[in-house]
Amino acid sequence: MKVNVLRLDHRRVRDARITTHVCLTARAFGASKVLLSGDEDKKIMENVKDVVKRWGGEFEIEYCKKWDKLIEDWKKHGGEVVHLTMYGEAVQEVTGKIGKSSRDKLVVVGGSRVPSKVYQEADWNVSVTSQPHSEVAALSIFLHTLFEGKEYDIDFEGSELKVIPSAHGKNVLTHDKNLK
């Protein structure tokens, strides 16, 4: 099962850091790709590609001009759509069912105003608590619940940098690709 993330309604200045966190969280928690809708923001895309280059793995980022067409095509090709919203069904109750189907998942993460079409088109509207907090938190918890912690074992291949977990301090392995 492949998981892609669609970030709706990105606004270049206001959302720059939150959207960056959405992208990096998608990568760290096992998604394959993020699609950015709203403003086309080349800086964010470069930043994310730079993280992938240094920290490894095959994560992709792409601009998506028409999110509604993307959702339509995704479903047409047999994929399922999961929309994260505080109004949806509880993550702890529905994610088991969602994970049972091996069909690819498109996880839709809202901006400030999510069109009602998204609620209707989604196979699943999922809430991570029914409280207002953060699309970044919601995405991490949903992916963690979907992958059941297996995302902790991802091997981000081809990295230049790798952290060795440490009780106190920083311990980073560097690997210069040019010395291969």
Next chain:
Amino acid sequence: MKVNVLRLDHRRVRDARITTHVCLTARAFGASKVLLSGDEDKKIMENVKDVVKRWGGEFEIEYCKKWDKLIEDWKKHGGEVVHLTMYGEAVQEVTGKIGKSSRDKLVVVGGSRVPSKVYQEADWNVSVTSQPHSEVAALSIFLHTLFEGKEYDIDFEGSELKVIPSAHGKNVLTHDKNLK
């Protein structure tokens, strides 16, 4: 066990939205209080208090001028300090041990530059994946792992608004306190 969150090095303009997400995530995932260090930012504090007023519960927010004194006092009063950092020990390996002690926890969430003193003073340096992503994601996953999903059952008392989870659409109960 009470859990407070200390947000280091908040910068008024650059961090406004991320810090707001940190605060709301702390509240939604069962922390009692957030302490903001760095720039004093009354607007964020008002926004968070407004969320508490509308969505219930007893979550507090406070400005903290001297984070090093706060950490020192916390430990002096028997509390433990957990610092979330991508360089720390893996959340899935250490959180069980951290939760076994019923002592109050101060969860420290970094800004851009975390002084080495924080790494040294922390009882636990904990990483949520060893990849770069987001302090918001790290906080949500750490609290979710610490509370073992019990945070989903929190009753945010005295709320004006309450979401009724729904498969498609929005379903919100409103409760006007003035009509009591």
